[in-house]
Amino acid sequence: MGVPYEQQKTRKNAAVRHALADATDERTAWEPLVSGPESGFRNKAKLVVTGTVAAPRLGILDPAQHPKHHDGTGVDLRDCGLYEPDMEAAFHAVARAITAAGLEPYDVAARTGELKHVHVTASPDRELMVRFVLRSRDRLEALRAAVPGLREELAALGTPASVVSANLLPRHVALPEGEEEIVLAGGPTLTMRLNGIGLRLRPQGFFQTNTAVTERLYATAARWITEAGAPASAWDLYCGVGGFAFHLARAGVREVWGMESSAEAVAAAQETAAKLGLSDRVLFSAGDATSALSWPKREAPETLSWPKREAHPDVVVVNPPRRGIGHELAEALERSDVPTVLYSSCNAATLAQDLARMPGYRAARVQVFDMFPQTGHAEVLTLLRRR
Numbered sequence: 001m002g003v004p005y006e007q008q009k010t011r012k013n014a015a016v017r018h019a020l021a022d023a024t025d026e027r028t029a030w031e032p033l034v035s036g037p038e039s040g041f042r043n044k045a046k047l048v049v050t051g052t053v054a055a056p057r058l059g060i061l062d063p064a065q066h067p068k069h070h071d072g073t074g075v076d077l078r079d080c081g082l083y084e085p086d087m088e089a090a091f092h093a094v095a096r097a098i099t100a101a102g103l104e105p106y107d108v109a110a111r112t113g114e115l116k117h118v119h120v121t122a123s124p125d126r127e128l129m130v131r132f133v134l135r136s137r138d139r140l141e142a143l144r145a146a147v148p149g150l151r152e153e154l155a156a157l158g159t160p161a162s163v164v165s166a167n168l169l170p171r172h173v174a175l176p177e178g179e180e181e182i183v184l185a186g187g188p189t190l191t192m193r194l195n196g197i198g199l200r201l202r203p204q205g206f207f208q209t210n211t212a213v214t215e216r217l218y219a220t221a222a223r224w225i226t227e228a229g230a231p232a233s234a235w236d237l238y239c240g241v242g243g244f245a246f247h248l249a250r251a252g253v254r255e256v257w258g259m260e261s262s263a264e265a266v267a268a269a270q271e272t273a274a275k276l277g278l279s280d281r282v283l284f285s286a287g288d289a290t291s292a293l294s295w296p297k298r299e300a301p302e303t304l305s306w307p308k309r310e311a312h313p314d315v316v317v318v319n320p321p322r323r324g325i326g327h328e329l330a331e332a333l334e335r336s337d338v339p340t341v342l343y344s345s346c347n348a349a350t351l352a353q354d355l356a357r358m359p360g361y362r363a364a365r366v367q368v369f370d371m372f373p374q375t376g377h378a379e380v381l382t383l384l385r386r387r
Helices: 005-019 087-101 140-156 211-226 243-250 263-275 289-297 326-335 348-356
Strands: 044-051 056-061 074-076 115-122 128-134 161-168 180-186 190-194 197-201 233-237 255-260 282-286 315-318 340-345 361-369 379-386
Touching (some): 005 348, 044 074, 056 087, 087 115, 087 128, 087 140, 128 140, 140 161, 140 180, 161 190, 190 211, 197 243, 197 263, 211 243, 211 315, 211 340, 233 243, 243 255, 243 263, 243 315, 255 263, 255 289, 263 282, 348 379
Parallel strands (some): 233 255, 233 315, 315 340
Antiparallel strands (some): 044 056, 115 128, 161 180, 190 197, 340 379, 361 379
């Protein structure tokens, strides 16, 4: 922060080029960096709740204090300029709901209190998903009683809450959420409409934090893959709610299979496929994407009709977490007959490590997407072709 944005982008492009120096050559086409707004871009807030019932703070713990000796002081980030413009007013409405429900903020040092975090996600249609992360069910009914007032206030602000839920995190751990989710109002999903495709997001599903740049990322991926004609089949590994999968299907790829470890994300993707009338062309499975290339060699679930009919697809898309795809999947791709791999990475260092494990592919195109302005991070899209 504080560095002029044009300078930030120049630095990021240079850093990615340096990280991928050994994986690229003079034939690699480096596309211009893609960016969006430098502020007001974050569609998601994961806020620690501190303070008191009467005056809750939504933000982060005070970094000046060691967690073991924390006195409950927090830094309020409701006015943070990174969040989308509508979100600040929504945060204030959420704070009033906390007071109305009598939710005591969790004290890390004393291990007392009920409310640990609040998560708010904004859709392109100005609808919200609001999640309260609680330590127990003790104040659940009080929260449920406060939800109608919260929804009424958010609707008056022009940002209706499509989903309001409580998440239970009983353990004293440094995690943003627990495993159990209880929907208190609205439907089970928030619609994230990108490039005209209504992706469904469930409370525990992953979605990119920068809507404007994500739209361009998905559109670019579909264009790169289909410029010379749509391939017959594609796999979308670490697919999340199916962003790449549905963009490829709309661009003409006949059969797309997505795999993701989160069952919630897979359920949301399946709902999107049904809504779009694509359930016969776009399939999803919950599982470990690192072992996906060995699935056709084993007995696969009955829903995986077309992956069992052929050895490997024409295209594999991978969008792993920061750790990358790792040696197992990289080496499986290297041994495979997959002609094209599209790698979307949020960590150029692990991307470089994975590409070093795949010498049979060359980086044909690379483009940096500034998904995370005001940080040193970026998303990198790399098109790999067989040598």
